[in-house]
Amino acid sequence: MNLPSQQISLADYYFGFLKDLNAASKLDLISKLSQSLKKGAEAPEVSLQSLFGAYQSEETADEIIERLRTSRVFNRNRETL
Secondary structure (H helix, E strand, O other): OOOOHHHHHHHHHHHHHHOOOOHHHHHHHHHHHHHHHHHHHOOOOOOHHHHOOOOOOOOOHHHHHHHHHHHOOOOOOOOOO
């Protein structure tokens, strides 16, 4: 497996700190790293329905749209023909 040189040097950098740990600490570290990989591999299931109603406001949709339109700033100069 070919890793980019930056990742290899980063691993070597951390290994320099960790190489003097005792065996129990190294095993504990291996266990924690393995658990972090397992957690990262499990993608949480997010349904579209869970996102419904996430934004709450006292303003109506029309008021929000109007506020967004009036807050727009155009700084381009257009040439007319």
